[in-house]
Amino acid sequence: MSKAEEVSGAPIAAESTLMFQEAAAASAVVEQQFEANREKIIAAVEQIHAFAPRALVTMARGSSDHAATYAKYLAETRLSLLTSSAAPSVSSVYHAKQNLEQTLYLAISQSGKSPDLLAGVETAKQSGALTVALVNVEDSPLAAMADIVLPLHAGAEKSVAATKSYIATLAGILNLIATYTNDTELLNARDQLPAQLARAWANDWTAAGVDALREARNLFVIGRGYGFGVAQEAALKFKETCGLHAEAFSAAEVKHGPMAIVNAGFPVLVFAQQDETRSGTDALVSDFVARDARVLYAAENAPAGQALPVVEGAHAATAPILQVQSFYRLANALSVARGYNPDTPPHLNKVTETL
Incomplete structure (x- = not known):
């Protein structure tokens, strides 16, 4: 029996997991x-227009922080707002304050009760920021504070691995920025997203992905721009659900050192948008x-032998959301x-209450 089997117990069917069911509901x-x-x-x-922010700060951890990466690229390209990711420990451990006047402060959390995020929002409010919470639990402390x-x-998301809540967060960010800009193209892309997500779920990457990664020990996950946050999320899911060490890199950065360890058979999952x-x-x-790396390429018109099916004609800002939907199906199957x-990764809890 493998170590993984010792941890998880008897084999299970991929389509019976909570992760599968919850991701399918996105x-x-x-x-x-x-x-x-x-x-x-x-x-x-x-309210945000009246506040007239000059910068955006995000506060999040884990999958929510990967959604914040998506927010950074969308805000900086569509709103021309300089966007920074706050380090939670600055508020919760060092108890330091910054001048956040005319700063929009976006806190992202599923549970809305992580102490370090709450400390960050409290400090931001005291420092002049307008605080916005994207949160799944509406009666949470974060929701009461923002x-x-x-x-x-x-x-409710019962699987430890966040799936539908991550996609919901990306959708919430897209909706906020599309509405703020009143950009017709972006609003149309938003409106098409639910139907396209259903199509993305039907794009099954399982056969190619499981074949390439069943015996893998390490891999790179690559994205750039709007897709970099999705690459970060995929790398995390490989670790937590599959016991597979994965590192996320920007396509612009991976050649600055990491490329040295890529050799024949080294697996690489690449996300790209048009x-x-x-x-x-x-x-x-x-x-x-x-x-001679083993490349899995999620992109339109990718070369045969590398291509993973994607929703054709998707807007560049929604393509990564659709790709992570397809990815979740692969991650669930690979875990099994x-x-x-995948519902109960070893040593992990649904809410990590970091101080």
């Missing part, structure tokens, strides 16, 4: 969120192939194939 969750938050988003945008609350409406980052990502994939139970 399309319905996002549709519900958009409808339930229709008036809240409009009111939030009016100036603006945008519920995720993901419902925007200004695509040509550089294609060139990087060619470099991986030249080193490697002898794990």
Whole structure:
């Protein structure tokens, strides 16, 4: 019996896991969120416009922080707002304050009760920021504390691995920024997202992914721009559900040292969207192939033998959300194939109450 089997117990069917069922619900969750938050988003945008922020600060950990990476790229490209990720320990451990006047402070959490996030929001309010909470638990301490609350409406998530709540967070960020900019193209992409998520779930990466990664010990996960946060999320999910060491890199950074360990058979999962980052990502994939790496490429018109199916014609800002939906199906299946139970990763809890 493998060590993974010793940890997880008897083999289980991939489609019976809570992770599978919860990830499959993402399309319905996002549709519900958009409808339930229709008036809240409009009111939030009016309040933010009146506040006239000059910068955006995000506060999050884990999967929520990966969603914050997506927020950074979307805010800086669509709102021209300089965006920074706050270090929770600055407030919760060092008890330091910053001048946050005219700063929009976005706290992201599923539970809304992590002490370090609460400390950060409290400090931000005292320092002049307008605070916004993207949170799944509407009666949480975070929701009570923030100036603006945008519920995720993901419902209860029982699997330790966040899936539908992560996608709901990305959708919430997209909705807020699309509404704020009143960008017709971005609003149309938002409106298409629920139906496209259903199509993305049907894009099954399982066969190619399990074959490439069942015996793997290490891999790289690559993204750039809007897709970098999804690469971070995928690397985390490989670790927590599959016992597989994965590192996320920007396509612009991986050649600055990490490329030295890539050799024949080294697995690489690459995410790409149809925007200004695509040509550089294609060139990087060619470099991986030249080193005989085993490349799985989630992108439109990817070369045969590398390509993972994606939703064709998706907006560059929604393509990563669709790709992570397909990825979750793979991660769940790979976890089971490697002898794990993705719902109960060893040594992990649903809420990490870091101080």
